[in-house]
Amino acid sequence: MKTFNTPNLPIYNSHSHCFTIDHVPEDFAKTMVWFYWLFPISWIKRNRVIRKLIKILNNKSVLKFLSWVFPKLYKALPRLLSFVEYFNIVEQEKMIKQLRGYYPLDTRFVLLTMDMEYMAAGKSIKTFKQQLDELAAVKADPEFKDIIYPFIFADPRRPGIDKLVVQYMEDLGKPYQGIKLYPAIGYYPFDKGLRGVYEYAIANDLPLITHCIRGVVHYRGDKNENKDWLVHPISGQKLPGVTNYEFTANFTHPLNYECLLNKKLLSAYWKDENIDLSRLKICLGHFGGEDEWLKYMTDCWLPADYFMMPNPKTLDIENPWYDLGDKKTFSWFSIVCELMRTYPNVYADISYTLCDDRIYPLLKVLLEDSLKITPGPNVYRIADKVLFGTDFFVVSKAGAEREMSIKLRSALGDDIFDKIARDNPAKFLSSKLNPL
Numbered sequence: 347m348k349t350f351n352t353p354n355l356p357i358y359n360s361h362s363h364c365f366t367i368d369h370v371p372e373d374f375a376k377t378m379v380w381f382y383w384l385f386p387i388s389w390i391k392r393n394r395v396i397r398k399l400i401k402i403l404n405n406k407s408v409l410k411f412l413s414w415v416f417p418k419l420y421k422a423l424p425r426l427l428s429f430v431e432y433f434n435i436v437e438q439e440k441m442i443k444q445l446r447g448y449y450p451l452d453t454r455f456v457l458l459t460m461d462m463e464y465m466a467a468g469k470s471i472k473t474f475k476q477q478l479d480e481l482a483a484v485k486a487d488p489e490f491k492d493i494i495y496p497f498i499f500a501d502p503r504r505p506g507i508d509k510l511v512v513q514y515m516e517d518l519g520k521p522y523q524g525i526k527l528y529p530a531i532g533y534y535p536f537d538k539g540l541r542g543v544y545e546y547a548i549a550n551d552l553p554l555i556t557h558c559i560r561g562v563v564h565y566r567g568d569k570n571e572n573k574d575w576l577v578h579p580i581s582g583q584k585l586p587g588v589t590n591y592e593f594t595a596n597f598t599h600p601l602n603y604e605c606l607l608n609k610k611l612l613s614a615y616w617k618d619e620n621i622d623l624s625r626l627k628i629c630l631g632h633f634g635g636e637d638e639w640l641k642y643m644t645d646c647w648l649p650a651d652y653f654m655m656p657n658p659k660t661l662d663i664e665n666p667w668y669d670l671g672d673k674k675t676f677s678w679f680s681i682v683c684e685l686m687r688t689y690p691n692v693y694a695d696i697s698y699t700l701c702d703d704r705i706y707p708l709l710k711v712l713l714e715d716s717l718k719i720t721p722g723p724n725v726y727r728i729a730d731k732v733l734f735g736t737d738f739f740v741v742s743k744a745g746a747e748r749e750m751s752i753k754l755r756s757a758l759g760d761d762i763f764d765k766i767a768r769d770n771p772a773k774f775l776s777s778k779l780n781p782l
């Protein structure tokens with residue numbers, strides 16, 4: 347018997363992508379391996395042999411070998427392969443049709459655009475503006491109007507980002523539904539350049555989706571160029587990370603969202619007593635990542651003195667942000683859960699993370715337990731704030747998309763699956779500008 351209502355709501359995949367190879371910057375492979383210059387995007391696009399080679403490298407036994415010799419390339423390859431699998435599709439509409447093919451016909455899709463022009467990886471074949479207009483044209487098509495929900499990417503370094511967001515969110519007949527953030531490519535979520543975007547989002551109850559997982563899409567330039575990147579601008583802690591891949595955790599760390607949503611911390615940093623973004627409707631994409639879920643499950647629960655401080659709290663930014671030797675910090679999983687319990691409109695999606703089925707038992711228990719709690723004025727249940735998403739096509743080799751969704755649904759059972767794939771997304775996505 348159902349324990350909550352799902353009045354014929356469709357399934358929503360709250361995290362997917364349809365950008366194509368033409369939107370990926372030329373030196374995307376930079377910093378992954380020293381021989382990155384072998385893989386410029388235009389070259390991979392033109393050259394079948396290189397594409398074949400990337401496919402061969404993804405063979406299980408070759409991958410095993412690579413994990414010893416080139417661990418970084420080993421981590422990056424599945425993503426590179428996903429791009430290669432879809433490299434021959436240069437129209438976003440075709441990508442969307444492919445994605446739809448894996449789901450029941452009335453399934454809806456959140457499509458997250460990507461602005462990779464400021465990650466110091468060169469230019470892409472098509473500009474960000476072209477990417478936005480192409481997707482808007484698909485949204486204008488009656489066949490897709492109620493099926494796709496595009497999100498506009500907001501990078502504080504892009505001049506006029508406030509105006510651009512408003513323009514696409516209020517585009518009559520083909521509006522964007524929400525805003526996408528991706529700090530990994532070189533900015534903090536509390537960057538003052540996003541103030542206008544955040545205030546506009548709060549005023550209109552707009553949904554934002556950000557990226558909270560370690561990953562291969564990150565800043566490719568010289569991280570020593572920016573003096574703000576030596577110590578954390580709010581916690582004051584020295585920032586670790588030698589390689590760009592390691593350093594990216596400083597931008598994606600979930601405690602950055604405590605810095606953004608905690609009125610006291612943000613007002614002090616922005617030097618404005620009136621600023622309060624604690625009601626921002628924001629989804630932490632990927633829920634911290636499967637590695638952090640495994641860390642939560644395998645590490646023992648930490649005694650208070652483990653932190654060398656009297657009373658450590660999960661969201662206390664004075665805590666160490668990273669494991670120091672044998673001293674372990676809270677997992678990103680714990681921090682994301684705590685943000686959801688503390689702030690009224692913080693959500694998390696399980697995209698990409700769900701490709702590791704070792705996390706399913708924890709997800710099920712977390713949701714079931716949370717449903718036993720009675721929600722109240724200041725009691726926010728995690729079960730009301732988890733969203734189903736997959737990260738198509740970044741996560742998938744062909745065919746895996748359907749497999750993942752079915753495996754997850756079967757593991758969680760229909761009641762809970764409906765909660766995260768139907769009820770919660772419908773609430774998250776609806777806004778004053780575009781109510782669902």
Ligand SMILES: [Zn+2]
Nearest residue numbers: 361363737740
């Ligand atoms: Zn994604």
